[in-house]
Amino acid sequence: MRAESFDSRVRQALHAGRRWHPAEIAFWCLAFAAFLLFPRNLLLLNEIAILALFALSLDLILGYAGIVSLGHAAFLGMGAYAAGLFAKHVGGDPLVGLAVGMGAAGLLGLVTSPLVLRGSDLTRLMITLGVALILFELANSLGSLTGGADGLQGIMMKPVLGLFDFDIFGRTAYLYSLSVLFVLFLIARRVVHSPFGLSLRAVRDNPLRASASGVPNARRLAAAYTLAAAYAGAAGALLAQTTQFVSLDVLDFHRSADLMLVLIIGGAGYLYGGLVGAIAFKLLQDAIASFTPQYWMFWIGLFLVLFVLGGREIIHGAVKAVAGRLATFGKGGVR
Amino acid sequence: MSVALQTFDLVKNFGGITATAHVDFTLAKGARHALIGPNGAGKTTFVNQLTGVLKPSSGRIELMGEDITSLPREARVKRGLARTFQINQLFATMTPLEMIALVTSERLGRGSHPFRALDRDPELVSQTAEILNRFRLDDIVDRTIATLPYGKQRQIEIAAAFAARPSVLLLDEPAAGVPEAERRELMETVAELPGDVSVLLIEHDMDLVFRFATRITVLVNGRVLAEGSPEEMARDPAVRAAYLGEDAHV
Amino acid sequence: MLTVLFDGIAYGMVLFVLGCGLSVTMGLMNFVNLAHGAFAMLGGYVAVQAMQRLGLPFLACLPLAFLAAALVGIVLERLIYRPMYAKSHLDQVMFSIGLVFMAVAGTDWLMGSTQQFIRLPAWLQGRFEIAGVGIGRYRLFVIVVCGLLAFSLQWGFAHTRFGSRLRAAVDDARVARGLGIPVNRLFALTFALGCGLAGFGGALGIELMGLDPSFPLKFMIYFLIVVTVGGTSSITGPFFAAMLLGVADVVGKYLVPEIGAFIIYALMVVLLITRPHGLFARARA
Numbered sequence: 001m002r003a004e005s006f007d008s009r010v011r012q013a014l015h016a017g018r019r020w021h022p023a024e025i026a027f028w029c030l031a032f033a034a035f036l037l038f039p040r041n042l043l044l045l046n047e048i049a050i051l052a053l054f055a056l057s058l059d060l061i062l063g064y065a066g067i068v069s070l071g072h073a074a075f076l077g078m079g080a081y082a083a084g085l086f087a088k089h090v091g092g093d094p095l096v097g098l099a100v101g102m103g104a105a106g107l108l109g110l111v112t113s114p115l116v117l118r119g120s121d122l123t124r125l126m127i128t129l130g131v132a133l134i135l136f137e138l139a140n141s142l143g144s145l146t147g148g149a150d151g152l153q154g155i156m157m158k159p160v161l162g163l164f165d166f167d168i169f170g171r172t173a174y175l176y177s178l179s180v181l182f183v184l185f186l187i188a189r190r191v192v193h194s195p196f197g198l199s200l201r202a203v204r205d206n207p208l209r210a211s212a213s214g215v216p217n218a219r220r221l222a223a224a225y226t227l228a229a230a231y232a233g234a235a236g237a238l239l240a241q242t243t244q245f246v247s248l249d250v251l252d253f254h255r256s257a258d259l260m261l262v263l264i265i266g267g268a269g270y271l272y273g274g275l276v277g278a279i280a281f282k283l284l285q286d287a288i289a290s291f292t293p294q295y296w297m298f299w300i301g302l303f304l305v306l307f308v309l310g311g312r313e314i315i316h317g318a319v320k321a322v323a324g325r326l327a328t329f330g331k332g333g334v335r
Numbered sequence: 336m337s338v339a340l341q342t343f344d345l346v347k348n349f350g351g352i353t354a355t356a357h358v359d360f361t362l363a364k365g366a367r368h369a370l371i372g373p374n375g376a377g378k379t380t381f382v383n384q385l386t387g388v389l390k391p392s393s394g395r396i397e398l399m400g401e402d403i404t405s406l407p408r409e410a411r412v413k414r415g416l417a418r419t420f421q422i423n424q425l426f427a428t429m430t431p432l433e434m435i436a437l438v439t440s441e442r443l444g445r446g447s448h449p450f451r452a453l454d455r456d457p458e459l460v461s462q463t464a465e466i467l468n469r470f471r472l473d474d475i476v477d478r479t480i481a482t483l484p485y486g487k488q489r490q491i492e493i494a495a496a497f498a499a500r501p502s503v504l505l506l507d508e509p510a511a512g513v514p515e516a517e518r519r520e521l522m523e524t525v526a527e528l529p530g531d532v533s534v535l536l537i538e539h540d541m542d543l544v545f546r547f548a549t550r551i552t553v554l555v556n557g558r559v560l561a562e563g564s565p566e567e568m569a570r571d572p573a574v575r576a577a578y579l580g581e582d583a584h585v
Numbered sequence: 586m587l588t589v590l591f592d593g594i595a596y597g598m599v600l601f602v603l604g605c606g607l608s609v610t611m612g613l614m615n616f617v618n619l620a621h622g623a624f625a626m627l628g629g630y631v632a633v634q635a636m637q638r639l640g641l642p643f644l645a646c647l648p649l650a651f652l653a654a655a656l657v658g659i660v661l662e663r664l665i666y667r668p669m670y671a672k673s674h675l676d677q678v679m680f681s682i683g684l685v686f687m688a689v690a691g692t693d694w695l696m697g698s699t700q701q702f703i704r705l706p707a708w709l710q711g712r713f714e715i716a717g718v719g720i721g722r723y724r725l726f727v728i729v730v731c732g733l734l735a736f737s738l739q740w741g742f743a744h745t746r747f748g749s750r751l752r753a754a755v756d757d758a759r760v761a762r763g764l765g766i767p768v769n770r771l772f773a774l775t776f777a778l779g780c781g782l783a784g785f786g787g788a789l790g791i792e793l794m795g796l797d798p799s800f801p802l803k804f805m806i807y808f809l810i811v812v813t814v815g816g817t818s819s820i821t822g823p824f825f826a827a828m829l830l831g832v833a834d835v836v837g838k839y840l841v842p843e844i845g846a847f848i849i850y851a852l853m854v855v856l857l858i859t860r861p862h863g864l865f866a867r868a869r870a
Contacts, residue, residue, distance in 0.1 A: 212386065
């Protein structure tokens, strides 16, 4: 009998990790309500949703699998160009284009994953940076295909699901991007709480013990890298489809660096870090752009330096304190 | 005698240094075997070759009659060879529950499953619970491993190895660094390991070795110096000279 | 063709002077300073300003560039770099990228985004021919200066007290500390020297590499290749890596201009995969 009750305790404890917190539900309700609350800012909201998806992708490999990357823009760019070229030359259906973007980026992730399996963090940073630079150069020199420095123009999108046409206010764009983000988030949430997700955390925490526990480290990391690449490709595809334009900028180094800042702001390893970070990042960018548009880069740099020098601990400490209070409040509400 | 684990002429060189010198070693099924030797005798190097952390320079390793010399680490675990580490190798951010659940899920072949929820898997739940119970971890399932006392961490180290349901279990100095007060519980755990598991204990603590082992191998300078029952080893003058340091009478 | 090769060597020489400081700081404190190029840019701008505003001769501007970059290096090392040594590589990378961004935007604000030029003295202009090989006077000057510099660095590294302490500290900082070597001061000095060399190289390289606010970003990958390929525990490793890179880049861009910098990035990735510890690391191990 005693063993029986302990079994159910174990089951409950395992369930606790994936239980929906009231704050999570509130977060998503707000995200969808933003469509009605901020009708004039839908283009910005769309950008936030896309950046959040991109950051979610980096969080999967950095926060869960412990792979550092300075070249995540490679997958964003791959997804954007694949989806853009597909829409231009094959067909304008958004969901098919999304799948094409994810597939192309995922394939690139799979092919380049052997490069990041071994080596120190430093080697990984260099290699991911190198891969992204190679892709940038390729896109730049294959001008006949990608439009080179002028960008890929002439992308025409059909309505989403054949019903919702893209408009200049970003209504369809935001709801489309947010829905894709939400669905992919649900999948990611499922994945990180699965045996596979647990094994990723094991490899991140201690690769030696992971392999001594029967985990095939390299194969799991490759799978996670491929999945994250596909997610970044989805973000790229959304970017191409909702702006109907792809420029070389999607492959630029600053995309990868910005993304790290987003995750530094939001914190890695709990899935919401990328989303919260993306909101903070874009609002900050928007606010700063209103008084000094051209020196945004300086402020990014300053934030990076301050964050690493100690600001991160302060902010996360404050957030944790607030979250703790919210959590007790939430539990009180449920009971 | 049926054999669980065997090495044939195993050699490991590091540059000019020979850390393992032509070792022929046999671990019988169900054995309680201890591997002893002074510091730097090559005990951990030997274990690291058995488990695939290091690649031997030459020689062969067989597990249950099957050549495993060039198998990757995780494949050896799947074939029933598990180990603990001299220095704790734990998943610091996990709870004991998660760590044991991970090992169990890998053993059950669930590890690559990306969608199944851990708690919806009755087999996983009951086998994880069983290990937590057996190793007296049931009162700390929810604590982060990094925050637990050292003795408990040592306990988890053994539990995680045992959760792989090994036929051969290698314990690399399980009691090292454990305070006296927590030592007894740990030794009881080791003594209670089921009889069908063959255990190789690498240990410095002679007290523990003589209480636990029915057979002892003495390794000195990467070479097997002697092997036999604990009584024989205690009497052997060469062992006493090399290992116990009692060379005053020579 | 030989002329192109010659240009490649000159280019590689400048890359070496720019990158060798980075490789020593990386080897010594295991610190990844992606902002190294910012010091080179500083040297470049100091040289340009000194020539244009103060009317100083070119040769006087080079040491000035060195001093300015070294001085800023000392101050920054003391103020903001030192707390970073204990942090993870990822943090260091983020931190120094932040510095790069600030330097790029700050320079843009102060100096404008236009390309900077210097007017070389007459005796360094033009080219002459030896056995049909066109040789640029300035490139020859660069090769001679950098060659002497590389030689004296190698000599200093191998034969002076400072050099032997540095080698001991690169080998094992903890042991060196135990031996009474003041590793922190050693590092501050080395850091300043590295920054100074970068500033010097930045001034010397204006003619070859150009100079505008995006300099630290544009050439970041080049320095990193020099360091990762050349290893971090000697002078000769980065030297040969810089030569290889300079020649490959110049010759590659000359022969197949369409694919641009593609060659060297591919080269780096291949080298990092096949020799993850640097091209010249194994020989020493």
